[in-house]
Amino acid sequence: MGIISPARVTKMMPPIYWILSAVLFLWPCFIPYMLITPAEAKRSDFAKESVQADISTRSVGITSSFTGTEIIVFGAVENARRTKDNRNPYDVVVVVEGVGNPLVLRKKSNVAGLWFNTEAIYFSSIPSYYAISTNRPLNKITEPHILDQHGIGFVHISMVFSNRPEEQRITKKNRQTYKVAIVRLKRKQGLYVENRFGTVFVGPSLFRTSINLPANVPVGPLTARVHLFRNGILLDTFVSKVQLTREGIGRYIYNFASSYPFFYGIFTVFIAAGAGWGASTYFSRHRS
Structure with missing residues (x-):
């Protein structure tokens, strides 16, 4: 039997041999990637951002000597990302809203030198209290239709007209006029409050803001909503409750x-x- 040369042995080896040899030789290079757990993969840059928040108090007692108080809303952006220039890409809008109550808006007109109530517009539900705090103006955060969909901002507050035929015939333009009038009156009473640049980021992902409750705030539950935006897109909303109760x-x-x-x-x-x-x-x- 003749001696087979090494070159001929190499030529006789099937292709699968070379594939297995390459895998055995290179497999240590893949060990770091094989050790990544599912939890670590979830915490990667592709994880969805969300917002977690809390309120300094969940219950406020209203007594005869109540002169108003302040609540603190604070939280953090989970899985926060930074831009290439290390800029914070997020916007946080905090809305604290009271329960909806019926209201009658009366219009006064000058009749023969005297002022009379000549028109009455009935609402079946408007927020008894409304406070909003942002880290910058709303028109720079997102589009108007998103604000309107979620009732964010004075222009977009949800106010429900009654089912009377008189209210159903009101045009869209006049409806907005009446809503502006209600907001103006409520702001004068201190029940509708806006705090631009009131939401402040502390560090890369932490934020806080303060909401003032006036002495005449109506008793009842308040709903606090924390909206997280990035590039005009609403990413997440956190909802919590504050209860205002009479005491004494x-x-x-x-x-x-x-x-x-x-x-x-x-x-x-x-x-x-x-x-x-x-x-x-x-x-x-x-x-x-």
Whole structure:
């Protein structure tokens, strides 16, 4: 039997041999990639950004001496990314909104030199309180149709007209005029508040803002919504609740008046009559 030369042995080897040899030789190079766990892959740059937030207090007590308070909304952007120039690409809009209440908007007109209520527009629901805080003007954050869809900003607040035929015939232009009038009145009362540049980023992903609750804030639940935007796109919304409750003697008086309005009316009449009689007696004695 003759001796087979190495060149001939190499020529006789099938292609699969070379593939297996290459894999055995190069497999250590793939070890770092094989050790990546699913959790690490989830935390990669492709993970979806979201917002997590909280409120400094979930319950506010309203007493007869209540003069207003402040709540702090704070949070963080999870899986935050940075731009190539290390700029923060996110916008955060915080909206705190009260429950919807019915309202009647009356229009005064000058009739023969006297002012009379000549028109009344009925709303079945408008927010009893509305506060908004942003890190920059809304028109630079996203498009108007997105703001309108989520009720973000005074122009886009959800106000529901009543089902009366008079309200249903109101044109879109006039509806907006009435909404602007309500916002103007509510802002004058301190119940609609806007704080541009009130939302501040602390570090690359942390943020905070403060919301002022005036002394005349209506009792009831408040809904806090934290909207996260990037390049005009709404990425995520975090929702939380704040409860405003009456406390002290005011709470008992309110509950009594709500449960027994007839007896409460009689009680107030006796109180007023007694106060008047007492004052009259006091001054008559001192005059004599």
